[in-house]
Amino acid sequence: TQLLEQSPQFLSIQEGENLTVYCNSSSVFSSLQWYRQEPGEGPVLLVTVVTGGEVKKLKRLTFQFGDARKDSSLHITAAQPGDTGLYLCAGVQNTGNQFYFGTGTSLTVIP
């Protein structure tokens, strides 16, 4: 069973559109990270959120950690072809450094 479920699994949009990716769980996490992975490369860390309700902005990307620390979202404004990639969320629980990765969202931004 996957501890973190991401939706949608696949997303194909036109350049300039907005999108939101969701990362949901029934479990509580102490922190949550978002990564982007390009083909043939390792995931690259985008952001870490720690506090319930926290919102972080990284240029056109907005990350939110749910109040109950069970879910998170990633919103991209005015998507660009360079945003194309696999987006992964990962959570850490209080019980230690065990990282749980989400199922991934594959984003394609069409020029």
Next chain:
Amino acid sequence: EAGVTQSPTHLIKTRGQQVTLRCSPISGHTSVYWYQQALGLGLQFLLWYDEGEERNRGNFPPRFSGRQFPNYSSELNVNALELEDSALYLCASSSGTSGTTDTQYFGPGTRLTVL
């Protein structure tokens, strides 16, 4: 500061063979994690080492094993290779000290193809 490094970059093996993959963590990091990523899929947790000890392993058969050396570098060994072992094997390191706020940093991966 150098990031996580992995070797080799690519590897081609045949069924039944054995393979060893290597990972060097970021300097100062004591935790090393191994993941398997089949084509287009999410990351499947394999192994976690910290301070030279295996802390946890994922749902993989015993032919997947590894170790961590005193300098915190790590090896992943896969015996009796099967076709479905073809995947990108990713190594990540973390400081292992921040507990709930720790972050993993990934290497570029080793692409293993089993023929």
